Amino acid sequence: MSVDAKTRRDLIEQRVRSEREVGYAELAADFDVSEMTIRRDVEALETLGVVRRVVGGAIALKGKDSEPSFATRVADAAEEKLHIADAVAELIGPSETVILDSGSTALAVARSLKGRRLGLTVVTPSLLAALELIDQPDTTVVLTGGELRPGELSLIGPAAEETLAGYNCDTYVMGVAGIDDERGISDYHQAESGVKRAASRRADRVIVAADKSKLGRVTFVRIAALSQVDVIVTDGDPEHPALVAAREVGVDVICVAGHADADSAVAQADSRIESRIDSQ
Template structure:
């Protein structure tokens, strides 16, 4: 498969997940290709289980264990994730010992931490996050052991969990697939979720970084109740029912403000909701 075809199919998957339903003609116009080409792309994606063909177009597959590809998650709400990542990085103090999760949002946090001169010690199961920070001056990077997960480049399994058990850390930045007022924090993958639980138990503070698409979503594996985390950084609306429930559970909610209009000099990034 050529890189152009792969890129187009990743983008089709992203568009269908966002719109939930989209027609062949609309996709053909978007990518300036024939409907026959789009139909071949859709057939391949349906085989992977990421969407389903219907009359005249496609719909997203609704499954609690159907995890989008890493490339798709990187493309989804990329600008919003960068704003969230900047806010999370603002919350990290000099010389902290930080557990940095795997996943697209955590990787954005790793990039945002670069150049800040914080002198961190970073423990991570993410090879990409480790590579992003390995050359940062005065920063030490500890990569957990474990089995390398294909597609994610994250380390999972008992060795990863055991590595985390040896450290006492200040903050854990967690990426998640779902945050719900009743079901709490959840993710798609069982082994990834066990690593997240292990990391949560070794940090004094747990910050969940999640874009608004994760709010109100429940995925396959439960990780923690809302009361077991300390803060949520998101671009979702402050009155979202999930965020209201989180504040009721004692969680600090930080809603990132869009940056299309210049903000005041103080508190330029966020609206902070009282706990």
């Protein structure tokens, strides 16, 4: 396999996260480069806090503050995220004001919203999400202020939080790194988490979009208890302890595996919401 250094390092990062441990010799053979080249790649990834070098290779870091690169997260579970994004987009009504998070899953939601002609106003700290939607003729895009975070191209810090504090929105679509039955919703980055908490306070409904790898995971910064979100859309097992716990505190859980399943799950969620409204 002949690829440039950046692509090779992204692929090595994905592989070590998947397999937990990789060897220099095996990687050198797979990429048709020298072991010295692979060692340099691994040293660069170690500097970024992605892996740790060991004798003969590298292992994945296990700490709660080890965040994969944005490119890796976009590649991970890409097809599943498309189904999740489509299910989330189906929950968005015409003329809503939507806060759309930063991150790979939220970016997939932005792409799914394109062409639906919902007449949305989208407030986002994500430059990538804004670029996806800016040319939609029926969509108004509002960027928060803040410090631009390298790699993520997200806006963070007090200015972003203050911008959000000035709006009243219908729905917040949140991407997260962890959903746990005891620890609730969590993420890797402190400043990103501050923006997420600020967005949650300004929306009538909070939808968490997360692929199954996030279930049962606890990362560095706590964002919210499960009871503080309204809907979780995921491709995980409906009987996963995190999802069972979420349902027990009144969260609507939508589990999707494909387009047909997404439509069915959304219909079931709509039915449950209507039943709850009728009973009040």
